[in-house]
Amino acid sequence: MLGPAVVPEIIDPTDAEKETELAVLSAVAHGNGPSGLTVVQAALAALGRLDQAHAMVYFQVIWNGLREPMRQALEALVMERQIEGEATFPPSLQRLIDRGIREGELKGMREGRLEGKRDTLLRLLARAGIALTEDESARIQACTDVATLDRWIENVLGAKTAAEVLS
Structure with missing residues (x-):
């Protein structure tokens, strides 16, 4: 091994x-x-x-x-x-390192943005008094699509259940 x-x-x-x-x-x-x-x-x-x-x-x-x-x-x-x-x-390797750093920064920024949206959604759900099952909570944490998280955040308004939000 x-x-x-x-x-x-x-x-x-x-x-x-x-x-x-x-x-x-x-x-x-x-x-x-x-x-x-x-x-x-x-x-x-x-x-x-x-x-x-x-x-x-x-x-x-x-x-x-x-x-x-x-x-x-x-x-x-x-x-x-x-x-x-x-x-x-050497210059060619320096460019590769700089590119790797930039890509890492972009990935970090994207992850931070996703985490912020997940946190916002969870806070809104708590404020609305909508309880989540373990599966629903895991689904939110696993979501890596900004548009989906945005849609779910918008769905909180007027929703009574988590199923309505996560539709």
């Missing part, structure tokens, strides 16, 4: 460049651990020597394997080095 116990922790960029694919696996396996940022930086440095198509795929694999705290730490490091004028990564 492939996992952190069998994948070496590659923290040296020179080693990462020699074994780029292993460095990518190392970043996925150890990127959220205590040495995560160092492991990820080594892997990203190795991606700089690849063509853009391969670098993009590997970057996306690494990015998808990172949990939010490590993504934020990587974003902060990249921004800090940009402010200080240091070249963190």
Whole structure:
């Protein structure tokens, strides 16, 4: 079985460049651990020597394997080095990182917007005295469509039951 116990922790960029694919696996396996940022930086440095198509795929694999705290730490490091004028990564890789950060920000904004709408709907239902079953509550929490949530919010006005709201 492939996992952190069998994948070496590659923290040296020179080693990462020699074994780029292993460095990518190392970043996925150890990127959220205590040495995560160092492991990820080594892997990203190795991606700089690849063509853009391969670098993009590997970057996306690494990015998808990172949990939010490590993504934020990587974003902060990249921004800090940009402010200080240091070249963190080769230009093509820097563009990939910037794109990943933007996509992450957009995803975060979308999730925040959905969460706000869910909260608004739940507060309106509570104020209207409309009780929810466990299934109805789960349905609201699982909804990822803004238009549906907007429709349900509008349905609260004049509704007597949750079934009327969630129709």
